[in-house]
Amino acid sequence: MMKGFASDNYAGVSPEIMEAIAKANLAEHQGSYGADEFTGRAVGMIKEIFGAPDAEVFFVMNGTGANVTALQTMCRSYEAVVCTEMAHINTDECAAAEKFIGGKLLYLPSKMGKLNIDQIRPLLGGRGEHQALPRVISITQATEVGTLYTVEEIKAFAEFAHENGLYLHVDGARIANAAVSLGVSFKEMLTDTGVDVVSFGGTKNGMMMGEAVVFLNPELARDYRFVRKQGMQLLSKMRYVGAQFEAYLSDNLWYKNARHANMLAQKLGEKLSKLDGVALMCPVEANGVFVELPREITSTLQERFPFYIWNEETNAARLMVSFDTTEVEVNEFVQMAEELIG
Structure with missing residues (x-):
C-alpha cells in the first residue's frame, strides 16, 4: 500500500x-x-x-x-x-x-x-x-x-x-x-x-x-x-x-516523533488552506488535519494517497500525519490537489 x-x-x-x-x-x-x-x-x-x-x-x-x-x-x-x-x-x-x-x-x-x-x-x-x-x-x-x-x-x-x-x-x-x-x-x-x-x-x-x-x-x-x-x-x-x-x-524518542508529525501536519494544513475550494474544519493543533475538499478531486487523490472521509455530508477528509511522513509526501499531496482543482 x-x-x-x-x-x-x-x-x-x-x-x-x-x-x-x-x-x-x-x-x-x-x-x-x-x-x-x-x-x-x-x-x-x-x-x-x-x-x-x-x-x-x-x-x-x-x-x-x-x-x-x-x-x-x-x-x-x-x-x-x-x-x-x-x-x-x-x-x-x-x-x-x-x-x-x-x-x-x-x-x-x-x-x-x-x-x-x-x-x-x-x-x-x-x-x-x-x-x-x-x-x-x-x-x-x-x-x-x-x-x-x-x-x-x-x-x-x-x-x-x-x-x-x-x-x-x-x-x-x-x-x-x-x-x-x-x-x-x-x-x-x-x-x-x-x-x-x-x-x-x-x-x-x-x-x-x-x-x-x-x-x-x-x-x-x-x-x-x-x-x-x-x-x-x-x-x-x-x-x-x-x-x-x-x-x-x-x-x-516520544518527543521527536510527535514533534515531527505535528510539524508536518501544520505545513499540510497551511498549504491546503490556501487552495481554492478547500477549508479547514478546525485548527491543526496536533498531527491531524481535518479539511473539506472539493468532491470531484477526492477519489483521484485517494488513489494515490489513501485517506478517509470523516464527514460525508461536507466531504471533510481526515488526514493523519505519522512519525515517518516526509515533507516530500506532504508537498506531493498538496501539489496533486492543486493540479486537480486547477
Missing part, C-alpha cells in the same frame, strides 16, 4: 523500538506477566516522566483495552461515563466500554471535539435510582479531530469532577502529540492538573503495540489487576511491551 494519510496506525515502527524488541528477545529468560526487568524499568520511567512516584502503572495490549479496563475499575454497573459524541469509546470501540462496565455512556455534542463543563452540570441533578449516575468524565487528548484541551481546561475539569464526586479519565492515544503542541510535560498536563487515570498510548507515535494505564490516583488501582486479567489484557510476555516503553521514553 502506498504511504498516505489514512491513519497514524498505518505507519510502521520506529527503528529504536524495533531494536529494543530485538534486544529483549536476546535476553535470558525473564519472568512472565510483568515480573521482568524490562517492565520494571519502564514502569519506573513512566512514574518519573509523570512526576508521580506513587502512581500505579499497568501495561495492556491496546487502546481499547486500556480505556475499557480503566473505566471498568472506576465505575459500577449503575453508573455512567460522560464523554463527547465522537469520543473513541463511543464511536470506535464496538460498545466495549458499555459491555464491560455494564453501565452507560452519556455522550454530549462537542464543539471541535471538546466537552465543556456547563454541558455536564444538568446531568448531576439526577432522578435518584431512576437514572444512571455520572461517575467519570472522559476526555480525549488530543481529541478525535486533532484539537487540544489546554492545561487550564484540564485542571478545571478535574476540579469540577472532584467537587461533584466524579473522576477524570484521559484517553491519551495521541497524548505525546498534545504535550509537544502545548509545550508542556506530562506532569504539567496530567499529574499537576489532578487527572485521575490516563490511558497512555504510544502505538500511534512509533510503538508496535501495547499501552499503559496510569493511575495517578492510586486508590483507584486497588482491584485493577483482577479487572485486567478478567478483561483479557494481561500479557504473559509483557517484557516486549516494557522494552518498547523503555525505548520510547529514552532519548526523548
Whole structure:
C-alpha cells in the first residue's frame, strides 16, 4: 500500500523500538506477566516522566483495552461515563466500554471535539435510582479531530469532577502529540492538573503495540489487576511491551516523533488552506488535519494517497500525519490537489 494519510496506525515502527524488541528477545529468560526487568524499568520511567512516584502503572495490549479496563475499575454497573459524541469509546470501540462496565455512556455534542463543563452540570441533578449516575468524565487528548484541551481546561475539569464526586479519565492515544503542541510535560498536563487515570498510548507515535494505564490516583488501582486479567489484557510476555516503553521514553524518542508529525501536519494544513475550494474544519493543533475538499478531486487523490472521509455530508477528509511522513509526501499531496482543482 502506498504511504498516505489514512491513519497514524498505518505507519510502521520506529527503528529504536524495533531494536529494543530485538534486544529483549536476546535476553535470558525473564519472568512472565510483568515480573521482568524490562517492565520494571519502564514502569519506573513512566512514574518519573509523570512526576508521580506513587502512581500505579499497568501495561495492556491496546487502546481499547486500556480505556475499557480503566473505566471498568472506576465505575459500577449503575453508573455512567460522560464523554463527547465522537469520543473513541463511543464511536470506535464496538460498545466495549458499555459491555464491560455494564453501565452507560452519556455522550454530549462537542464543539471541535471538546466537552465543556456547563454541558455536564444538568446531568448531576439526577432522578435518584431512576437514572444512571455520572461517575467519570472522559476526555480525549488530543481529541478525535486533532484539537487540544489546554492545561487550564484540564485542571478545571478535574476540579469540577472532584467537587461533584466524579473522576477524570484521559484517553491519551495521541497524548505525546498534545504535550509537544502545548509545550508542556506530562506532569504539567496530567499529574499537576489532578487527572485521575490516563490511558497512555504510544502505538500511534512509533510503538508496535501495547499501552499503559496510569493511575495517578492510586486508590483507584486497588482491584485493577483482577479487572485486567478478567478483561483479557494481561500479557504473559509483557517484557516486549516494557522494552518498547523503555525505548520510547529514552532519548526523548516520544518527543521527536510527535514533534515531527505535528510539524508536518501544520505545513499540510497551511498549504491546503490556501487552495481554492478547500477549508479547514478546525485548527491543526496536533498531527491531524481535518479539511473539506472539493468532491470531484477526492477519489483521484485517494488513489494515490489513501485517506478517509470523516464527514460525508461536507466531504471533510481526515488526514493523519505519522512519525515517518516526509515533507516530500506532504508537498506531493498538496501539489496533486492543486493540479486537480486547477
